[in-house]
Amino acid sequence: xxxxxxxxxxxxxxxxxxxxxxxxxxxxxxxxxxxxxxxxxxxxxxxxxxxxxxxxxxxxxxxxxxxxxxxxxxxxxxxxxxxxxxxxxxxxxxxxxxxxxxxxxxxxxxxxxxxxxxxxxxxxxxxxxxxxxxxxxxxxxxxxxxxxxxxxxxxxxxxxxxxxxxxxxxxxxxxxxxxxxxxxxxxxxxxxxxxxxxxxxxxxxxxxxxxxxxxxxxxxxxxxxxxxxxxxxxxxxxxxxxxxxxxxxxxxxxxxxxxxxxxxxxxxxxxxxxxxxxxxxxxxxxxxxxxxxxxxxxxxxxxxxxxxxxxxxxxxxxxxxxxxxxxxxxxxxxxxxxxxxxxxxxxxxxxxxxxxxxxxxxxxxxxxxxxxxxxxxxxxxxxxxxxxxxxxxxxxxxxxxxxxxxxxxxxxxxxxxxxxxxxxxxxxxxxxxxxxxxxxxxxxxxxxxxxxxxxxxxxxxxxxxxxxxxxxxxxxxxxxxxxxxxxxxxxxxxxxxxxxxxxxxxxxxx
Ligand SMILES: Cc1cc2nc3c(=O)[nH]c(=O)nc-3n(C[C@H](O)[C@H](O)[C@H](O)COP(=O)(O)OP(=O)(O)OC[C@H]3O[C@@H](n4cnc5c(N)ncnc54)[C@H](O)[C@@H]3O)c2cc1C
Numbered sequence: 001x002x003x004x005x006x007x008x009x010x011x012x013x014x015x016x017x018x019x020x021x022x023x024x025x026x027x028x029x030x031x032x033x034x035x036x037x038x039x040x041x042x043x044x045x046x047x048x049x050x051x052x053x054x055x056x057x058x059x060x061x062x063x064x065x066x067x068x069x070x071x072x073x074x075x076x077x078x079x080x081x082x083x084x085x086x087x088x089x090x091x092x093x094x095x096x097x098x099x100x101x102x103x104x105x106x107x108x109x110x111x112x113x114x115x116x117x118x119x120x121x122x123x124x125x126x127x128x129x130x131x132x133x134x135x136x137x138x139x140x141x142x143x144x145x146x147x148x149x150x151x152x153x154x155x156x157x158x159x160x161x162x163x164x165x166x167x168x169x170x171x172x173x174x175x176x177x178x179x180x181x182x183x184x185x186x187x188x189x190x191x192x193x194x195x196x197x198x199x200x201x202x203x204x205x206x207x208x209x210x211x212x213x214x215x216x217x218x219x220x221x222x223x224x225x226x227x228x229x230x231x232x233x234x235x236x237x238x239x240x241x242x243x244x245x246x247x248x249x250x251x252x253x254x255x256x257x258x259x260x261x262x263x264x265x266x267x268x269x270x271x272x273x274x275x276x277x278x279x280x281x282x283x284x285x286x287x288x289x290x291x292x293x294x295x296x297x298x299x300x301x302x303x304x305x306x307x308x309x310x311x312x313x314x315x316x317x318x319x320x321x322x323x324x325x326x327x328x329x330x331x332x333x334x335x336x337x338x339x340x341x342x343x344x345x346x347x348x349x350x351x352x353x354x355x356x357x358x359x360x361x362x363x364x365x366x367x368x369x370x371x372x373x374x375x376x377x378x379x380x381x382x383x384x385x386x387x388x389x390x391x392x393x394x395x396x397x398x399x400x401x402x403x404x405x406x407x408x409x410x411x412x413x414x415x416x417x418x419x420x421x422x423x424x425x426x427x428x429x430x431x432x433x434x435x436x437x438x439x440x441x442x443x444x445x446x447x448x449x450x451x452x453x454x455x456x457x458x459x460x461x462x463x464x465x466x467x468x469x470x471x472x473x474x475x476x477x478x479x480x481x482x483x484x485x486x487x488x489x490x491x492x493x494x495x496x497x498x499x500x501x502x503x504x505x506x507x508x509x510x
Contacts, residue, residue, distance in 0.1 A: 002062035005037065010051045012041070013294030023057055032059035040184030041295060046288035049295075073166040073501070075508065080104040084507075085230055085239035087217045087253075089113075090144020091493045092484020093245030094200065095167060096500035101209040103508040108239075109204075110215040110232060112250075113141025116197050118213075123148060127414040130389055132330040135214050138338075139249040139328035142213065143197035145459075145485075146493040150318040150339045151188035153180055155494035163498035174199035177341070185299070189341030217244070217253060220260050226478045241507060245484040245500055248462035249328035251376050255369065257482070262474050263467040264368035267488050270315065270460040271378075271430050272353030273422060274323050274335045275396060276411055277451035282319065282348045285446040296320060296343040300350070300445060304437035310354040310429060312437035315460055317350035319343050322412035323454065325389045332379035333389050335413070335455030347412045351457040352441075354433045358463060361427060368464040375463055378427075382456045385418075385425060392420035393454035399423055399431075400438050400449065409452050422453060461491040471510070472503040481507075 008022050023034055038054040058066075082105055086097040089111040101107040113119060114135045122136020139145050153168065168181050171188065174196040180186035188196070201211060212234070219231040220242070229238045246253045258264060279297050280290045286298035297319035304312045321339030337349045358371050366374070385392055391413050394405045405419040423431040442449040465488025467475040474480045481503045484496040 001058050001060060002064050003056065003058050003066040004062050004064045005054060005056050008053050008055065009042075010053055011294070012049060012051060012292050014051065019053065019055070023055060027057060027059075027062060029057070029059050029061055031061065032057050034058070036182045038182050038184060039179070043286055043298070049287055049292060051294075070161055070165055073162045073505070075099050075102045077102060078104050080106075082106070082240040083238070084108070084241045084243065085110065085237055086243045086245065087230070088144060088245035088247060088484070088486075089142050089201075089211065090245055090247050090484060091146045091167075091497035092490065092500035093144070093243065094204070094500070095170075095497040096243050096245065096483055096504040097209060098170075098200065098204050098207075099501055099504035100507065101204060101207045103504075105241075105507075106208070108210040108212065108237065110212045110217060110230070110237070111142060112216040113137070113213065115201075115213050116142040116147060116194050119147070120194060126325070130415055132327060132389070134330065137328060138324055138326040138336065139247065142201065143193065144245075145247050145249070145326075146496070147193050147197050148190050148324070148338055149193065149493065150316065150321055150337055151190060151193050151341075151493070152316070153186040153188060153494055155492055155498070157490070157495040157498065160495065160498035160502075163501045164494055166501065167494060167497045170200065171196055174203070187339075187341070187343070189343070190338050191340045217246075219256055222260055225476055227480050241479050241481075243481040243483055243500070243503060244486070245496075246486045248459060248485045250486070251329075251372055254372055254464070254486070258369055261476060262480070262482065263476065264464040264488070265467065266358055266366060266368055266371045266463060267465040268355060268357050269463045270353035270355050271427065272312070272351060272434055272457050273426065273453050274337060274349050274455055274457050275314070275352045275451050275453050276323055276347050276349040276413075277447070279320050279346060279348045281447040281450065282445070285448070297348065302441045302444060304440045306433070306436050306440070309436055310356060310433035312352065312354045312433050314441075315351040315353055317348070319348045320345045321349055322347065322414070323349045323391070325391075325413070325415050326459065327379075327383075327389065331383050332376070333383035333386055333391070333456065334379050334458050335391055336457070336459060345412060349412070351460060352434060352438070352453065353457055353460055354430045356427075356430065361429060371463045375458060379456060379458055382425060385420065389415040390418040391415070391455035392422050392425055393417040393452055394420060394422050395449075396438050396442070396451045396453050397449045399453050400435055400442075411452060411454070413454065417452070417454060425456070462486060462488045464488055472506045
């Protein structure tokens with residue numbers, strides 16, 4: 001059996017019959033099988049927008065060997081006696097626990113939030129009433145911040161190919177569409193994620209793993225660099241190994257870790273707001289059409305580097321999505337974005353953030369604890385300004401001209417907008433840099449200035465990073481790992497899950 005990889009240009013609404021016809025013609029074959037290996041949209045020329053599809057074709061009638069495939073991440077089972085406690089059921093905690101349970105460890109996950117069904121109810125109630133639920137919100141609960149997200153599964157992290165393949169194939173086995181394994185910009189959507197998270201949990205439990213919801217890690221008992229037990233709101237749990245995957249929203253968990261001697265340094269991160277446009281404006285600007293058959297909704301990614309200003313970029317774009325109130329606590333007000341698999345909602349949104357070095361921004365050296373205090377105060381200041389969860393907003397045009405809006409605007413944000421001089425609520429250097437960049441972006445995307453800009457976007461990545469050893473252990477500790485986004489070494493679903501898997505593999509192979 002021979003193998004050949006070919007690249008084909010296909011119309012946006014191509015059918016499998018057309019794809020097969022093209023393969024037949026290109027390779028002069030009658031009998032073959034094929035697999036799509038990559039599919040990306042080429043929208044550089046509006047008059048010729050097409051998919052570029054890479055297919056691997058196998059047939060008796062072609063010559064050529066299959067290139068060496070990326071080896072599978074192998075997790076061998078053996079009977080082990082050690083107990084492992086994982087804190088947090090987000091992508092990092094879950095995938096670490098899943099691998100460790102598969103390898104034979106007795107693994108327990110504790111999660112401060114509720115299971116995904118109860119969590120969905122809590123979020124829906126919050127969006128209807130404005131009443132915040134501390135165990136069921138966009139940040140805390142089963143599946144972590146990754147569950148009610150856009151479910152973009154892209155990652156720019158290097159050296160995680162094996163882990164990425166493992167994560168994507170686990171998602172597919174748990175119900176994700178197969179295409180996430182080959183799309184250049186894989187996207188799974190919040191509707192699918194709720195099902196995937198539940199199915200993965202059931203598989204973890206079938207393997208013998210235990211998961212305890214609404215169980216909050218409050219403190220650790222540490223002796224001579226070894227964590228002896230975890231103190232939770234439901235009692236004490238003893239464990240041989242402890243992996244903490246708290247994400248980067250749990251302020252009190254970070255503070256407890258610092259108090260226990262876990263060492264952190266400050267790191268660069270990004271701050272800004274969320275921008276929103278009718279999706280049709282983005283489609284028209286990017287494609288020259290309001291719709292394109294075979295493609296859900298147009299995307300954009302904008303960057304700007306103006307001399308003397310902070311770098312500004314758009315991030316976490318959610319075509320056909322909604323802006324969500326992503327608060328993790330009852331007295332903070334922040335926004336984020338999500339979408340369903342079909343990406344067919346009316347608006348497109350994206351974070352528009354400036355990269356910051358907090359020490360430069362505040363003009364002095366600061367500790368990790370001070371960085372957390374600073375960020376928490378900023379998030380609280382938005383809550384105080386709105387006296388709740390309305391998102392302070394203005395139009396992009398008004399932000400550029402520093403003109404306070406007088407009327408409300410249509411938006412996907414469920415808890416309402418509050419006309420505000422948003423630029424005054426952000427740190428001055430951040431808002432000046434964003435203002436100049438918005439002018440640049442308005443020259444790049446037709447109609448961009450007609451959109452709105454709202455809320456505080458402060459969770460693109462953690463403001464602090466843990467000190468850890470090559471084997472993943474927290475510096476100064478013999479059995480404690482801090483993994484995922486909260487560690488400061490990962491950001492996003494895939495890189496956080498990969499970070500969790502790497503820690504698990506280092507334990508398994510030790
Ligand atoms: C609305 C939204 C949309 C997003 N969209 C995308 C996207 O499209 N693509 C993408 O790649 N990323 C997206 N992200 C970011 C992504 O969700 C995170 O990067 C990722 O989930 C981080 O994984 P994690 O496991 O490290 O932490 P998290 O997912 O944050 O999980 C941490 C978990 O730990 C629990 N926890 C914290 N402290 C404790 C404690 N003391 N005791 C017990 N449990 C605790 C929390 O409840 C939480 O469930 C989005 C985030 C949000 C909020």
